[in-house]
Amino acid sequence: METNSTTNPRAAVQDANERCQTNTDRVEYVGMRVDGTPVVLKLTEHERLTPDRSLDLVRHSPAGFDWGYVGSGPAQLACALLLDYYDDENVAHQHYIQFRNEVISQLACDGPADCWHLTGDDIEAALGEFQDHHALTPDGGGPSASLPANWSAVSRTDRTVFQRRDIDHYVVLAEGSEEWLIILCAQGDRAYPAPLDHRTRPVEANPAPAVQELIAESNDLVEPDEEAT
Known part of the structure; x- marks a missing residue:
């Protein structure tokens, strides 16, 4: 029976391992299009990243992820990546829009492997820049450095x-x-x-x-x- 890599995460991971090199000592995500469908893998754990968990937090794109522009699919991917990496709903909800605008919208499948890579270091560096700029983000109701005291x-x-x-x-x-x-x-x-x-x-x-x-x-x-x- 023929295996469809868009519905079989293990097949997609195996395909990705052939197309993309990874350092197993660090967290690394890779994105590609399989038969036109956006697929995102967490290579360090050999599993496919799905929107399911992030949809409990925000519902921009129940149909799935996308990247390379500003829109609903990239917003869902931004939330899912932050939620998966930090395992913290507050962090994901606070920063996913800016993460989409600054990072996910710039991702492109290119190079010999025709895929994009995003490491944990990349994610931490991006969020560090957001915090340095004191972005206006929800903080649970407390005063914010970017807002007046009232x-x-x-x-x-x-x-x-x-x-x-x-x-x-x-x-x-x-x-x-x-x-x-x-x-x-x-x-x-x-x-x-x-x-x-x-x-x-x-x-x-x-x-x-x-x-x-x-x-x-x-x-x-x-x-x-x-x-x-």
Whole structure:
């Protein structure tokens, strides 16, 4: 019976071992297209990386992974790689969008082996750069070095929300298929938040400056409470 490497992880791993060289002393992922289907392998453990675990965290692309551009398939791959490597849902959820934008979107199957390689060292170096730049990321509700003292970033299942601590102002960061939608809104006594202002940015752009603009606008509209700062 003929073996299909797109559905048989062991066959895909064997095929990858013939096409790509790896150092078994380090964590290494390799991606390739098998009959047009994106396949990602964790070579150090001889297994195929699947979206299953990452789909419990974010659901950008239930159909599978992709790379080489900014989109839903690369977002799912970014989350899956970080989750697999760090085994930490908070780290994966905080950094996968920036990891997609900066790393996964740049991956390409090239060279004699017609595949890409990503090592644990590569992943750690990328996240180190993100942290050095103090990216705006959810941090469980605590103060962030990239936000004013009266604001906190919190993680929701489908989006990131930046919450003002002294009044009911929020900045909601939502990713669409082609652009970011960043909304400043106020809750107060209303049943639903009322939008005060918004920004849109291309999905490949860093949304942090727009978030900071709206946060500054809120602080200009209502001066922060001294106790909150």
